[in-house]
Amino acid sequence: MQDEAQNLVQLQPDSDHLLLFAGRLEQWLVADLNRSEESVPDFTGSRARALLRAADLLDDPTRHAFDRLMENETAVRVALYDLLQDSELADNETVAALAATSAAQSAGEASAFDNWLALCIAAYAWKSGYPLFQLDPASPPETYSPAGQVLKRAAYFVRSQVQRSATERDKLGRGLAYSSGAAAGVVPGLDDLQAGGAIAPLPPHYRSPIPVNYPEVSSDTLHVDPESGEQSTSVTRGDPITITSGELADNETRPPTYRAPIQVSGTEQPVPSTTRIVTPDAAVASGSAFSESIQKRFGRGKKGMKKTKLYVVVQEYPDGPGLYGLQVRVSCKGIRSFVAGTTTREGNFSCVLPVPEDTGLTYDVDVIWPRELGGETERKSVTLNADRTRFTLPFFHQLTKASNL
Numbered sequence: 001m002q003d004e005a006q007n008l009v010q011l012q013p014d015s016d017h018l019l020l021f022a023g024r025l026e027q028w029l030v031a032d033l034n035r036s037e038e039s040v041p042d043f044t045g046s047r048a049r050a051l052l053r054a055a056d057l058l059d060d061p062t063r064h065a066f067d068r069l070m071e072n073e074t075a076v077r078v079a080l081y082d083l084l085q086d087s088e089l090a091d092n093e094t095v096a097a098l099a100a101t102s103a104a105q106s107a108g109e110a111s112a113f114d115n116w117l118a119l120c121i122a123a124y125a126w127k128s129g130y131p132l133f134q135l136d137p138a139s140p141p142e143t144y145s146p147a148g149q150v151l152k153r154a155a156y157f158v159r160s161q162v163q164r165s166a167t168e169r170d171k172l173g174r175g176l177a178y179s180s181g182a183a184a185g186v187v188p189g190l191d192d193l194q195a196g197g198a199i200a201p202l203p204p205h206y207r208s209p210i211p212v213n214y215p216e217v218s219s220d221t222l223h224v225d226p227e228s229g230e231q232s233t234s235v236t237r238g239d240p241i242t243i244t245s246g247e248l249a250d251n252e253t254r255p256p257t258y259r260a261p262i263q264v265s266g267t268e269q270p271v272p273s274t275t276r277i278v279t280p281d282a283a284v285a286s287g288s289a290f291s292e293s294i295q296k297r298f299g300r301g302k303k304g305m306k307k308t309k310l311y312v313v314v315q316e317y318p319d320g321p322g323l324y325g326l327q328v329r330v331s332c333k334g335i336r337s338f339v340a341g342t343t344t345r346e347g348n349f350s351c352v353l354p355v356p357e358d359t360g361l362t363y364d365v366d367v368i369w370p371r372e373l374g375g376e377t378e379r380k381s382v383t384l385n386a387d388r389t390r391f392t393l394p395f396f397h398q399l400t401k402a403s404n405l
Contacts, residue, residue: 005090008099009081010179015073019104022080023113025089028098029122033132036334037297040133043122045115052117052135055148057155063117065162070116074173079116080159081176086157088124117245120154128359131298134333145383274364290330290337294354297335298361305354306386310393312349314367319397322347327368353384360385367395 012018012099034043041047052058069075084090086383125132130150141147295305311329314323331338343349357360360383382393 003085004096005081005084006176008084008096009077009176011099011103012077013103013178014128015076017102017105018073018076018080019113020105021099022076022116022119024098024102025095026113026115026119026122029126030066030118030132033122033125033130034151036131037293037336038334040334043118043132043208045118047135047137048115048117048121051121051135051140051151052155054137054140055143055155057151058158058183062159062162066158067114067117067157069161070114074169075161077176078164078169078172081172082121082161083123083157086153087127089126090121098137104141111306117154117158120157121150124153124157129298129356130359131334134362135283139381146385147362147383244374267328290332290335290339291352291354293335293337294332294361298356304357306357307352308355308362308384308386308388310353310365310382310384311390311392312343312365312367312393314343314347314349314395315397317396318394320396320401323370323373323397326370329366329368331364333364355384355386357386365393369397373397 008021009018012021030043034040037323049063051061053060070079084095089095121135122132125135128146128150135141135147135151141151143152184295299305312328312330314328315321316323322343322345324343324345324347326343326347327340327362328343329340330351330353339351339353341349341351353361353363362381362383365380365382369378370378378395380393380395382391384391
């Protein structure tokens with residue numbers, strides 16, 4: 001089986017084209033994974049470093065050693081090969097097109113590239129289908145969450161490049177060196193574009209490109225004599241159209257006719273319906289518009305979505321009485337719509353939320369405390385996944401019962 005990742009790396013003639021390919025690949029991944037309906041921060045190299053540092057996955061000496069290593073062409077070829085193969089980007093047609101266009105550019109158009117950490121995180125996020133704008137250095141993800149696994153794979157990739165011995169790197173680099181024959185596996189050559197068979201006819205008619213004397217355009221068949229043409233005749237005008245009073249319809253003035261007046265009695269009026277005030281006893285929110293926005297944004301047309309239930313419990317203190325009628329709002333970063341409702345007499349609020357089948361999705365839950373309890377809005381974030389059908393998120397106004405005395 002042909003190694004697509006090896007062909008893409010061998011297609012680049014030198015270090016400048018390798019860096020140009022890496023830069024275009026990073027820009028394409030960030031543009032694809034950092035799109036949102038709301039304004040989100042740019043995913044830059046400094047943000048990637050802050051993520052790995054906040055998650056305690058990569059130390060500064062290892063990062064500096066990796067930066068120095070990427071100044072060597074052989075190390076760049078080996079790193080790009082490992083990244084394309086491990087993240088399955090080599091099988092993507094767009095990535096193959098980026099490699100072909102980068103190899104065809106002149107060396108003067110290449111620029112320096114140093115966002116390797118951003119490229120690594122974006123590559124593994126693309127493999128997991130995780131959006132980049134949900135990675136926040138201020139709140140680093142848990143280690144075994146989907147976002148934490150993306151950062152863990154990126155950090156492991158960096159450490160593996162640093163820990164590889166120079167002998168092994170040189171041995172791999174010889175197999176990834178520039179090869180003119182690698183272009184045959186990515187872009188067709190001029191010889192492949194020249195078909196050896198007959199030219200296919202174009203619909204609806206086709207004529208052979210051989211000179212033929214057609215009788216309809218022969219100079220011996222058609223003769224045009226300007227003097228033998230007939231003189232053009234002037235336009236003749238008939239009698240003008242006239243309308244007499246006898247031809248008109250009877251135009252005598254007729255008195256207007258009036259219909260009987262409309263009378264409305266009390267029996268014909270509709271009986272007003274009684275307005276029923278419904279108290280918020282049941283707090284089950286559907287949020288069809290919110291679910292459609294989530295599926296459209298995170299489904300990406302290639303992954304299925306499942307439903308899971310989120311139960312929000314609002315109590316005065318742990319295992320204490322529930323708080324009735326508090327406003328609860330569930331939203332997702334990057335989605336404008338949301339799901340909202342109020343708690344029941346037991347202090348419960350539940351909603352059905354979509355999540356991807358193989359990755360998790362983080363939702364933000366806001367609880368608005370009443371004025372007598374402070375009137376503040378408390379927010380908690382929870383990552384839901386398809387492995388469980390029910391998640392419970394508690395909110396407490398006090399941590400102990402004694403503090404309420």
